[in-house]
Amino acid sequence: MDSEKVLQLIQLMSETDISYLKLREGDSTITLKSDGCKSDPAILLRINPGSVEKASTSVAAPADEAARVFCSPVTGVFYACASPEDPPFVEVGTPIRPGKPLCIIEAMKMLNEIEADVEGTIAAILVKNGDVVTAGQPLFALN
The missing domain is CATH 2.40.50.100 (RNA polymerase II/Efflux pump adaptor protein, barrel-sandwich hybrid domain)
Known part of the structure:
Protein backbone atom coordinates (compact mmCIF):
# COMPACT_ATOMS: atom_id res chain seq x y z
CA MET A 1 0.00 0.00 0.00
CA ASP A 2 1.50 3.33 -1.00
CA SER A 3 1.88 6.31 1.35
CA GLU A 4 -0.45 8.50 -0.77
CA LYS A 5 -3.32 6.07 -0.15
CA VAL A 6 -2.54 6.02 3.59
CA LEU A 7 -2.59 9.84 3.69
CA GLN A 8 -5.96 9.83 1.88
CA LEU A 9 -7.37 7.42 4.47
CA ILE A 10 -6.07 9.58 7.32
CA GLN A 11 -7.64 12.65 5.73
CA LEU A 12 -10.95 10.79 5.30
CA MET A 13 -10.93 9.88 8.99
CA SER A 14 -10.21 13.47 10.01
CA GLU A 15 -13.16 14.78 7.98
CA THR A 16 -15.71 12.21 9.18
CA ASP A 17 -16.81 10.54 12.40
CA ILE A 18 -14.89 7.35 11.56
CA SER A 19 -12.76 6.47 14.59
CA TYR A 20 -11.42 3.03 13.58
CA LEU A 21 -10.45 1.66 10.18
CA LYS A 22 -8.75 -1.63 9.29
CA LEU A 23 -7.88 -2.24 5.65
CA ARG A 24 -6.31 -5.30 4.04
CA GLU A 25 -4.89 -5.01 0.55
CA GLY A 26 -3.00 -8.03 -0.70
CA ASP A 27 -0.59 -9.04 2.06
CA SER A 28 -0.61 -5.53 3.61
CA THR A 29 -2.81 -4.54 6.54
CA ILE A 30 -3.22 -1.06 7.97
CA THR A 31 -5.14 -0.12 11.12
CA LEU A 32 -5.98 3.52 11.83
CA LYS A 33 -7.45 4.77 15.11
CA SER A 34 -8.67 8.27 15.85
CA ASP A 35 -9.41 10.05 19.12
CA GLY A 36 -12.66 11.37 17.63
CA CYS A 37 -11.39 14.91 17.00
CA LYS A 38 -11.85 16.29 13.55
CA SER A 39 -8.63 17.91 12.36
CA ASP A 40 -8.02 20.73 9.96
CA PRO A 41 -6.90 19.00 6.72
CA ALA A 42 -4.11 21.58 6.29
CA ILE A 43 -2.69 20.55 9.66
CA LEU A 44 -3.13 16.88 8.81
CA LEU A 45 -1.08 17.19 5.63
CA ARG A 46 1.90 18.53 7.58
CA ILE A 47 2.03 15.44 9.80
CA ASN A 48 4.86 13.06 9.02
CA PRO A 49 3.23 9.67 8.28
CA GLY A 50 5.80 7.98 10.52
CA SER A 51 4.61 10.01 13.52
CA VAL A 52 0.88 9.27 13.18
CA GLU A 53 0.85 6.29 15.55
CA LYS A 54 2.87 8.20 18.16
CA ALA A 55 0.54 11.21 17.95
CA SER A 56 -2.62 9.16 18.31
CA THR A 57 -1.39 7.37 21.42
CA SER A 58 -0.31 10.54 23.21
CA VAL A 59 -3.85 11.94 23.45
CA ALA A 60 -5.89 10.78 26.44
CA ALA A 61 -9.59 10.31 25.78
CA PRO A 62 -12.19 11.10 28.43
CA ALA A 63 -13.24 8.22 30.68
CA ASP A 64 -16.84 8.30 29.41
CA GLU A 65 -16.65 6.77 25.93
CA ALA A 66 -20.11 8.16 25.06
CA ALA A 67 -18.86 11.71 25.52
Whole structure:
Protein backbone atom coordinates (compact mmCIF):
# COMPACT_ATOMS: atom_id res chain seq x y z
CA MET A 1 0.00 0.00 0.00
CA ASP A 2 1.50 3.33 -1.00
CA SER A 3 1.88 6.31 1.35
CA GLU A 4 -0.45 8.50 -0.77
CA LYS A 5 -3.32 6.07 -0.15
CA VAL A 6 -2.54 6.02 3.59
CA LEU A 7 -2.59 9.84 3.69
CA GLN A 8 -5.96 9.83 1.88
CA LEU A 9 -7.37 7.42 4.47
CA ILE A 10 -6.07 9.58 7.32
CA GLN A 11 -7.64 12.65 5.73
CA LEU A 12 -10.95 10.79 5.30
CA MET A 13 -10.93 9.88 8.99
CA SER A 14 -10.21 13.47 10.01
CA GLU A 15 -13.16 14.78 7.98
CA THR A 16 -15.71 12.21 9.18
CA ASP A 17 -16.81 10.54 12.40
CA ILE A 18 -14.89 7.35 11.56
CA SER A 19 -12.76 6.47 14.59
CA TYR A 20 -11.42 3.03 13.58
CA LEU A 21 -10.45 1.66 10.18
CA LYS A 22 -8.75 -1.63 9.29
CA LEU A 23 -7.88 -2.24 5.65
CA ARG A 24 -6.31 -5.30 4.04
CA GLU A 25 -4.89 -5.01 0.55
CA GLY A 26 -3.00 -8.03 -0.70
CA ASP A 27 -0.59 -9.04 2.06
CA SER A 28 -0.61 -5.53 3.61
CA THR A 29 -2.81 -4.54 6.54
CA ILE A 30 -3.22 -1.06 7.97
CA THR A 31 -5.14 -0.12 11.12
CA LEU A 32 -5.98 3.52 11.83
CA LYS A 33 -7.45 4.77 15.11
CA SER A 34 -8.67 8.27 15.85
CA ASP A 35 -9.41 10.05 19.12
CA GLY A 36 -12.66 11.37 17.63
CA CYS A 37 -11.39 14.91 17.00
CA LYS A 38 -11.85 16.29 13.55
CA SER A 39 -8.63 17.91 12.36
CA ASP A 40 -8.02 20.73 9.96
CA PRO A 41 -6.90 19.00 6.72
CA ALA A 42 -4.11 21.58 6.29
CA ILE A 43 -2.69 20.55 9.66
CA LEU A 44 -3.13 16.88 8.81
CA LEU A 45 -1.08 17.19 5.63
CA ARG A 46 1.90 18.53 7.58
CA ILE A 47 2.03 15.44 9.80
CA ASN A 48 4.86 13.06 9.02
CA PRO A 49 3.23 9.67 8.28
CA GLY A 50 5.80 7.98 10.52
CA SER A 51 4.61 10.01 13.52
CA VAL A 52 0.88 9.27 13.18
CA GLU A 53 0.85 6.29 15.55
CA LYS A 54 2.87 8.20 18.16
CA ALA A 55 0.54 11.21 17.95
CA SER A 56 -2.62 9.16 18.31
CA THR A 57 -1.39 7.37 21.42
CA SER A 58 -0.31 10.54 23.21
CA VAL A 59 -3.85 11.94 23.45
CA ALA A 60 -5.89 10.78 26.44
CA ALA A 61 -9.59 10.31 25.78
CA PRO A 62 -12.19 11.10 28.43
CA ALA A 63 -13.24 8.22 30.68
CA ASP A 64 -16.84 8.30 29.41
CA GLU A 65 -16.65 6.77 25.93
CA ALA A 66 -20.11 8.16 25.06
CA ALA A 67 -18.86 11.71 25.52
CA ARG A 68 -17.72 13.74 22.53
CA VAL A 69 -14.61 15.87 22.75
CA PHE A 70 -13.85 19.40 21.60
CA CYS A 71 -10.23 19.69 20.48
CA SER A 72 -7.81 22.59 20.28
CA PRO A 73 -7.49 23.95 16.75
CA VAL A 74 -4.02 25.38 17.45
CA THR A 75 -0.98 24.87 19.65
CA GLY A 76 -0.61 27.45 22.41
CA VAL A 77 -1.42 28.35 26.02
CA PHE A 78 -4.96 27.58 27.25
CA TYR A 79 -6.84 30.25 29.20
CA ALA A 80 -10.25 29.48 30.70
CA CYS A 81 -11.19 33.17 31.05
CA ALA A 82 -10.54 36.48 29.30
CA SER A 83 -8.65 37.95 32.28
CA PRO A 84 -7.76 36.81 35.81
CA GLU A 85 -10.68 38.82 37.27
CA ASP A 86 -13.27 37.37 34.88
CA PRO A 87 -15.18 34.12 35.43
CA PRO A 88 -14.34 31.19 33.13
CA PHE A 89 -16.10 31.09 29.77
CA VAL A 90 -17.53 27.63 30.60
CA GLU A 91 -17.71 25.27 33.57
CA VAL A 92 -18.86 21.67 33.92
CA GLY A 93 -22.59 21.67 33.19
CA THR A 94 -22.54 24.77 30.97
CA PRO A 95 -24.73 24.32 27.88
CA ILE A 96 -22.98 25.37 24.67
CA ARG A 97 -24.07 26.12 21.12
CA PRO A 98 -22.17 27.03 17.95
CA GLY A 99 -20.49 30.43 18.32
CA LYS A 100 -20.28 30.37 22.15
CA PRO A 101 -16.76 31.26 23.39
CA LEU A 102 -15.17 28.33 25.23
CA CYS A 103 -11.64 29.54 25.98
CA ILE A 104 -8.71 31.57 24.71
CA ILE A 105 -5.56 30.02 23.29
CA GLU A 106 -2.51 32.24 23.06
CA ALA A 107 -0.41 31.31 20.04
CA MET A 108 2.51 33.37 18.77
CA LYS A 109 1.55 36.33 21.01
CA MET A 110 -1.97 36.34 19.51
CA LEU A 111 -5.01 35.68 21.70
CA ASN A 112 -7.40 33.38 19.82
CA GLU A 113 -10.94 33.16 21.19
CA ILE A 114 -12.06 29.58 20.57
CA GLU A 115 -15.77 29.15 19.88
CA ALA A 116 -17.94 26.05 19.98
CA ASP A 117 -18.89 24.55 16.65
CA VAL A 118 -21.36 22.05 18.10
CA GLU A 119 -24.24 22.01 20.55
CA GLY A 120 -24.00 20.16 23.85
CA THR A 121 -23.13 20.44 27.53
CA ILE A 122 -19.64 20.61 29.06
CA ALA A 123 -19.12 17.23 30.79
CA ALA A 124 -15.46 17.78 31.76
CA ILE A 125 -12.67 20.29 31.31
CA LEU A 126 -9.63 18.23 30.34
CA VAL A 127 -6.90 20.90 30.75
CA LYS A 128 -6.00 23.53 33.36
CA ASN A 129 -5.72 27.28 33.00
CA GLY A 130 -2.21 28.09 31.75
CA ASP A 131 -1.52 24.63 30.30
CA VAL A 132 0.28 24.38 26.97
CA VAL A 133 -1.98 22.52 24.53
CA THR A 134 -1.28 21.12 21.09
CA ALA A 135 -3.42 21.22 17.96
CA GLY A 136 -5.86 18.32 18.10
CA GLN A 137 -5.60 17.88 21.88
CA PRO A 138 -8.97 17.35 23.60
CA LEU A 139 -9.91 20.38 25.73
CA PHE A 140 -13.48 19.61 26.75
CA ALA A 141 -15.63 16.49 26.98
CA LEU A 142 -19.19 17.15 25.83
CA ASN A 143 -22.50 15.41 26.41
